[in-house]
Structures are given as structure tokens and as C-alpha cells.
Amino acid sequence: MIASDTLDRAPSAPDAKVHKRNLAGMPEDKAMLRAAADLTRDIAKARPEIYWPDMLASAAVGYLALYGAIATTQPAVTVLLGALSAVALYRALLFIHELTHIHRDALPGFRFGWNVLVGIPVLIPSFMYEGVHTLHHARTRYGTVEDPEYLPLALMKPWTLPVFALTALLLPIGLLIRSAILVPLGALIPPLRTLVWERASALSINPQYRRRKPEGDFARMVFWQELGATAWSWLVLGWSATHGWRPLLIAIGVLSATALLNQIRTLVAHLWENEGEVMSVTGQYLDSVNVPPPAMFTALWAPVGLRYHALHHLLPSMPYHSLAECHRRIRAHLGVSSTYEGANYSGLFPMLARLARSSMRRGA
Template sequence: MNVENTIEAVAAAAKPAKIADDKDMLRAARDLTKDISEAKPSVYWTDLLLSAGVGYAALAGAILAPGVPLAIALGLVAVLTLYRALLFNHELAHIHRNALPGFRLAWNALVGIPMLTPSFMYEGVHTLHHKRTQYGTIEDPEYLPLALMKPWSLPVFVLIALLAPPALVLRFGVLVPLGAIIPPVRNLLWQRASSLSINPDFRRRPPEGDMKPRVFWQELFGMLWAWVLIASVFVLGWKPILVALAVFSLVAVLNQLRTLVAHLWENDGEPMSVTAQYLDSVNVPPPGLMAEVWAPVGLRYHALHHLMPSIPYHSLPEAHRRLTRHLGSGSTIDGANHPGMWHLVGRIARSTMIMR
């Protein structure tokens, strides 16, 4: 029986919430990664600028392409590169605010505002997903027990993302200015539609401290950009915005697919140990190459990230190698390793078909 089958057998026999902490793994994660815990500005800036630059160039090419095949090819390049650029919002939610001067502002200007997903929609929300006592509970904004739900919930979960880009245009272009003059609209918008969360019961608390001015400026520029997009139809016609919405919709679906396989979603709402949270999360380590496409910016090591949330994305491969070498084959560190996206989709789908 291989390691993965062993872990599945253990999971079938005990609830995730009952898994005790592996103290050796937690100690190794702390001790073996101290020298690789700082973000490298050159890596972050180069990666972001190349991803955004290639993405927008490909998007412009898809809009201007004379033929459909070329437009589709360039559109796919735009999807993958802008998707990678967008996922730096995950890093922004974790890195210390003084670690990369100007990076948050640049990301919002290049990606967050143009794609109508400014950093406030993830900051202050994603960290709740990493709180030991909240992960996998009703208070976790980024957790649904998808593996314990009905089979139809999985395609609905993924395909609803197609509506995200037009919904964001509506949010920023219509509801933000409406909320400025009607407080109940503003309160509802903030509580229910200001975060990249998947838990329908999550209600966001009002912003505090230095988050308040950031929210104001990001929403203001998001509103102005949404108006530009709407007005562009009357100046440039429908094609540019329809192509852009198609690209951004595919980015949203790809991100939702990645979210679907970021965890096993097997917890029923009880608090979990750190090791249980690790085993309920997913690593897709090499040698496979495709994981770097659908889970870029370190997210192919999502379980490891839950073990060490402050480690920068470029250090996760080395951290995984060190822990695997130190703890040995067949240890708990291997329990979160999975071969790929479709294997994980199949596992979660099979779990939804079990009568409970």
C-alpha cells in the first residue's frame, strides 16, 4: 500500500479533526527553513512584471488578431500569464508590509485595479483561513466541506466563476457609487461582496486602521476603471470588452479549479490540529510540470504553505526538499502529496457520491 492509500485509509477511519499533531514535522518546519524565509525583491518584481507584461500584450493581440485561431492562441497565453500575475494577491496577504516596498501599490496598479480584484479583497480575509482555531470551521471564509456535499455542487462551484468578471464590473461600477449615498447598500456590499471568499455564511467586519484608507482609494480607482470599461463600448465597440471579459472569465474558472483541489475539503466544521490542516491541504510536487501552470506562485505547495504561511513562494520548493529529506519517505510530510489536478477532482467527486 503506497503512502497516499495509507493516508486515505486513515482519513476514512478517523475524522480530520481527530488527527493529532506530528511534533517532529512541526519542529523541522520551524528549524530547517529559517535561512530561506525572506522574500527576494528581484524574484517578485521580475516575475510580476513579466507575467503582467506578457499577459496584457497577449490580450491586446487577441483583440486585434485578424483571425480566430490566432486570437484564441493569444487569448490562452493571456489567460495563463494574467492568472499568474493575479495570484500574487496571495503573497500580498502574507508578506510583511515592509518586506517589498512599493510592490503592493504596483500590483494594484498593474493587476488589482485592471482586473477589478484589488488587494483589499484578500487582505484581512485570507489570514482568517490560516488561523488554527478557524480553519475548516464555519468562521473560515475560504472553506466549504465540498467532499461532503452533493455531486452537483462541484460543477456549480467551478462554473459560477464564469460570472465573476461581469459581477465585478457591476460591483465597482454601480454598487460602489450607490453605496456611497445609501448606507444599507454600502454595509451589505462590504459584508457580502468585498472579499474573495467561498463560504456563503461569511460576513466581513468593517475595515480598521490603515486598511480603511486603502479600501477607499482602491474602491475609488476600481469604480473609475469600471466606468472606463463600460464607456469603452461606445467608443471602441463591443469586441474589446467581450474578449477581455472572456479572458478574465477563464482566469476566474482556472482559479476556481485550483481552489477546488487546494484542499480535500473533508472537515465537517470542527477545529483541527495543524497536522490535520496540513493533511487536508494539497501539495503537487515535481516531477510533473502542469502543476506549475495551474497552481503557480508557489500554490502547488499549498499544504506546505499552510504549515509555514510566512515562507515566500520562491522558497517553498527548497523547503519541501529539505523536509522530505530530513523526515524520510513515508512520513507525514508525504501525506499531503498528490499526483495532479484530475486525480484530486476524481477523489473529491467520489467522496460526494458516498451516502451519508
């Protein structure tokens, strides 16, 4: 086990024995936490000159490629442009992660712009992640049954991994049904409205999670975003019914590929070895995954800073464009034998293999 874990790691990582320790009982590495905070204060400000062009360019490429995939009559071109659209829209969509962490005054208009250009058109308004993802970072919730984004996948039956990944292919259809049918019906049937909100209004993977009723300003934001998503879904369905279903089917295929890509990334975001116990911040860090350079193609499957997912758990409010420099500074300061190295791995496929081996050993 130790040898195979070592092969999974980045070349400079220390012995993987740290992963064999009980992470739920891991004491805080105060030197690492202090270094992470002290060394990065000067780059903790979100820069609109990076956020806006990145989001707008990603959305533009995604939609233009989608249009090309729909307009062409050549199947091979449709597939190629559809793949490009899926990757670009995936990057644009993942700015929803940034919206959950940045201060509401840090990027004026960005939340509204993202929802109009990305969130509502793909039927994933920002409320579906805001107020949800922050629970995943809560000190006493991470890895427990109250964490909406955690399942002990490494300890579950081996067949759960492909099922977990492939169910993402149904997400666009589910979102269309939700916005076009369930939300409007819920306005007339209060019990259905409660059910839809609790069970189908959050980007979560924990089936035990139940979302609490929105209140105040957040409830008003939810209302307008829901209204926009429902109106858009009706417009899309109405246009498809009168002009043909091919464009919608291609768009569903593209968004299904995007959802699958995100689900595969989710599989390697953590080690998924916690069995519901409360963990220290250090334990949470070591249960999470960085895939730093020289890993190739990481920016495609873990964009917008998510290649530094473990580091993100140390510095949740750090803007994505600063994480690479944070990683460089902390690593240089603490050295290759530090706890910090314990969350650095070499790539997507070694991590998927590690998860599969763990599931087969412990969940068979």
C-alpha cells in the first residue's frame, strides 16, 4: 500500500505513510496553517481584470462552439465542436465556485453577469451552490453526514464509482425538468415546493443532505434566479417544439459531457476516506488533493484553480488566480518533507486508480 501510494504522488512528495494515519484524529499543523496565512496576504484580493475576461472568453468560446456543432451537417465536426464547447462551458460554469467564496463587494456585477450569461442559460443559477458549498468548508461539518459534498467513496462498493460518474450524464435533463415543470408546479403546490427545494436545489452529492429554507435577501435572489431559469427553459422548449429538437439534443449532449467531466474531477478532489468524523483543518487538507505542475492537462479537467483543491481548503477565500503563487510560496517555505507535501499528487489517472484500488480493497 505504501509503495503504490508513493507512485501516485508528485515526484517530490514525501513518504505516503501520512495517508495511513487516522486523518480524523490528525492534530493541527500550526506551522503550516500560519505559513499559509502569513505568506499569502498580499495576493488575496480578487482581480476583476482577470475574472471578467476569463469568464467572458470561456462562455464565448463555449457558445460559439455549440452554435457550430448545431449548425454543421457533418457528424465528426459536430463531435469535435461539441467537445470544445463542453470544455469551455465547463470552465465558465466553474466560476460558480468562486462566487461562493469571494466577498459580495469584491467584484461588482460579476454574480449578476455570470448568472445571466452562464448560470441561467445552463439552468444552474448561483443559488444552487451558494449557501451549500460553504457547509463543505465548515470546521465541524466537513466529511460528516451534514456535509453536502462528501461521501466516503473510497470505502464504498466498487460499482458505486462508475455509477457515481455516469449519473452525471442525466443532469441536464433533470435540470430541464426541474426548471420547466417542478418549480412552476411548486408555486401552486407548497409540499412539492418544499420537496424540490430540500432535495433538488443544491449541487450536492450527499443523499442525506436536506437544504434549509432560504431567508431574507437570499430568498429574494433565489426567486429572481428561479424565475429566470423557468422562463428560459420554457423559451427553449417552445422554440424546440416549433423549430426542431436537434439543437436542444446537441446542447443536452454537450452539457452532459460537461457534467461528466466535473463528476470525474470530483472523484479525485478528495481521498474520500473519512467515515463521518469531525476533522481538523490539517486533516481536511490531507484528505484533499492538489495536482500541481508538472502534471499535464490539469487546467482542462480542474480549471479555475481547482487543481489546488487541498490548498483551497487551507485558504478558502483565496482567488483562483493566486493559488499557483500561494502553492509556490508555501512549498518553498516549508520544504518537501513538510505536511504540506502530503496533499500533492501527480495526476488524474493515478488518483482514479488509487480510489478504485481503495474501493475494491475496503468495499468489496
